[in-house]
Amino acid sequence: MIEQAFIFLGFAVFVLGVAGIVSSRNVIIMLLSTEVIMLSASFMAVVFFNFNVNGSIVPLLFTIWSIAAAEVIMVIVFYRYLAGSKASLDIKSLSKLRD
C-alpha cells in the first residue's frame, strides 16, 4: 500500500506539470512545468528502484538531472532573445517575432 501511495504521489506531481503546460501562457512558467515533470520522473525512478528493481539507478537519475540543467541554460538563451527583441513572455504574442 505504501508503494502505491508513493506511485500515486509521483503521478500527481507529473499530472500537475502536464496541466501547467496545457493551461499556461507564460513561457517561463511552461519551462517550470517541464522541471516539475522531470522532478516526478526522478522521484518515480527512485521509488521503483527502492521497491522493485535490483541494480543502479544513478545513471538514469544523472540523465534526468542533466536534461533539467540543460533546460535552465535554454531558459537563459531564450530569455536573452526575448529581452533583446523587447517581446512579451506571453506565448500568444510570440507570433509577432516572425519578422
Added chain:
Amino acid sequence: MYGILLLAIVAIIAVLELAAIAFIFISKSLLHSVISLTLAFVANSALFLALQQPFLAIIQLFIFVGGISTYAIVGVASASFSKFPHTNRLAFIAVFIILLAAISYPVFGMKNTVMQYNQFTALQVKTGISSYMGLFYLITAMLFGIAIGSIILVKSLGRSK
C-alpha cells in the same frame, strides 16, 4: 519498515510538495512561482531521504540549487514584463483532475506484486505495467493526429497566401 511517525512526516511533506507545485501556477508573480518550485524540490529531496537514499537527496539539492537560482534571477529580471494572468486556473484544475483520474486508475487496480512467466526471457517477472499500454497508445494516436493536422494547416495556409 515504516513507523507511524515517519508515515505522518512523509504524508505532510507530500502534501507540502503538491501544494508548492500547485502554487507555481496559481501565483501571478514569476518570482513567487520560482520560490515555490524551490520548496517543491526541497520537499522532494526530503522524500528521497524517506526512501532511504540520502546520497541522491544531497545531489538533487546541489544540482537543482543552480537551476533554481538561475530561474530566480530570470524571475527578478523579468518582473517588469511578466505581470499578466498566465494560467487559466479552471483549465488547470480540469486537466489535473481528468488526467489524474485517468492515469492513477490502473495503479490501484493493478496487482504489481504478481509474478508471471515471460516466455521470451523464461523468467518470472513482476507484471502490472501492461494495463498502462492503452494510455501510451492513446498518446501515440494524439501525436499522430497532431502531425496530420499540422500538415493540413500548413497546406491551407500556403493556399491562402
